[in-house]
Amino acid sequence: MKTNRRKLFKVAGVAAGGLLLARDQAYGLGKSIPISTDDAKGWSVDALLGKDSGMKVKTLETFTKNQLSIVRVTTDSGAEGFGQIAPFDADISATILHRKIAPHVLGKDPYALAMINETCIDRNLKFPWSFVCRALAGVDTALWDLRGKVEKKSVCELLGGTPRALPVYGSSMSRSITPEDEAKRLAALRDSHGFTAFKIRVGLEAGHNKDAWPGRTEQLVPTVRRAIGPNIMLLADANSCYTPDKAIEVGKMLEQNGVVHFEEPCPYWEYEWTAQVTAALKKLDVAGGEQDNDLAQWRRMIAMRAMDVAQPDVCYVGGLTRTLRVAQMAHRAGMKVVPHSANLSMVTVFSLHAMGAIPNAGRYVEYTIENNDWTNELFEPVLRVRDGKVSIPGEPGWGVTISKKWLESAERQISSV
Numbered sequence: 001m002k003t004n005r006r007k008l009f010k011v012a013g014v015a016a017g018g019l020l021l022a023r024d025q026a027y028g029l030g031k032s033i034p035i036s037t038d039d040a041k042g043w044s045v046d047a048l049l050g051k052d053s054g055m056k057v058k059t060l061e062t063f064t065k066n067q068l069s070i071v072r073v074t075t076d077s078g079a080e081g082f083g084q085i086a087p088f089d090a091d092i093s094a095t096i097l098h099r100k101i102a103p104h105v106l107g108k109d110p111y112a113l114a115m116i117n118e119t120c121i122d123r124n125l126k127f128p129w130s131f132v133c134r135a136l137a138g139v140d141t142a143l144w145d146l147r148g149k150v151e152k153k154s155v156c157e158l159l160g161g162t163p164r165a166l167p168v169y170g171s172s173m174s175r176s177i178t179p180e181d182e183a184k185r186l187a188a189l190r191d192s193h194g195f196t197a198f199k200i201r202v203g204l205e206a207g208h209n210k211d212a213w214p215g216r217t218e219q220l221v222p223t224v225r226r227a228i229g230p231n232i233m234l235l236a237d238a239n240s241c242y243t244p245d246k247a248i249e250v251g252k253m254l255e256q257n258g259v260v261h262f263e264e265p266c267p268y269w270e271y272e273w274t275a276q277v278t279a280a281l282k283k284l285d286v287a288g289g290e291q292d293n294d295l296a297q298w299r300r301m302i303a304m305r306a307m308d309v310a311q312p313d314v315c316y317v318g319g320l321t322r323t324l325r326v327a328q329m330a331h332r333a334g335m336k337v338v339p340h341s342a343n344l345s346m347v348t349v350f351s352l353h354a355m356g357a358i359p360n361a362g363r364y365v366e367y368t369i370e371n372n373d374w375t376n377e378l379f380e381p382v383l384r385v386r387d388g389k390v391s392i393p394g395e396p397g398w399g400v401t402i403s404k405k406w407l408e409s410a411e412r413q414i415s416s417v
């Protein structure tokens, strides 16, 4: 086993010169170049929030089907907005929304996002994070949509950005795929859709240093690199697999293959472990934070430089407003942000708008290459990859319309005043 791995390392090492050159040209030498912290001080989330709207939130509805729950918020003046609760077991989160979130939102000014977010967290202090944040995300994102529709601006524009096409990385979610098949499928997507970056899965999710099968990771990385060529950006995600020593060993192999981004190398709650890996790997960016939803923990992670790239998930962290707060903290620390958006539900739409506006946005938006039935026919227009880019929907609010048919086929619950 050990000999085989050494051989693979050697093969990877032979190709390393050319690959690293390509990577440097594409990404800048070494780690992400820190952003000037002076410049960062000028960007404030609170300055982006709406002022008094003169309206009050009258109803909160959830529409739940499969892994998803869509939220519709309506005001006393008839204005409405659509948002989305975090996917997966969304029926549980929808119940949390009606029981634990709605009482702090109904009757409030829909523009009072700072107060609404804070109250929902404070009043649920016995039920911290996870499901409260998953549910809060549905309300917060619906309120941003509502404001955009009232002001006839896309969310991206509300945040000071301009809707445009952004580069995406094709994100593989598969660990059951063989290295050969993964390499073939990524090369085909490069040719058909113009992707210029891909992310592959290494190790096993929360895998305690194990792999999907022995040697898969060491075979996958060079096989994919050979198939896609030296000029395609390659990212890797370990989903909390490794102890620091193993993560550093795998990370060096990734570096030798021109990988520029190593995501969640260690169990995500082990911030000190991740920080060790970040400090040890000089040529790639360690990324993380998709599961983190406590802003105080975010502050600590950023302060200790646990990672090089912050990846809040708009839905897991509790909505766009809390994502922006993470982005602001990261910006002030000179750290880039690439939100986690691992499926084609509304979360990728949310990420596109955020990435079009935040000053410390990384280069690529995450865009899954997997076909999940449960995100089909949810909204229009559907997102499309052209020349490796996806357009930020430019119409008011999130710029997409939730399918009436989808809403009618989902389970509806309503809270109102």
Ligand SMILES: [Mg+2]
Pocket: 237, 239, 263, 264, 290, 340
């Ligand atoms: Mg990930």
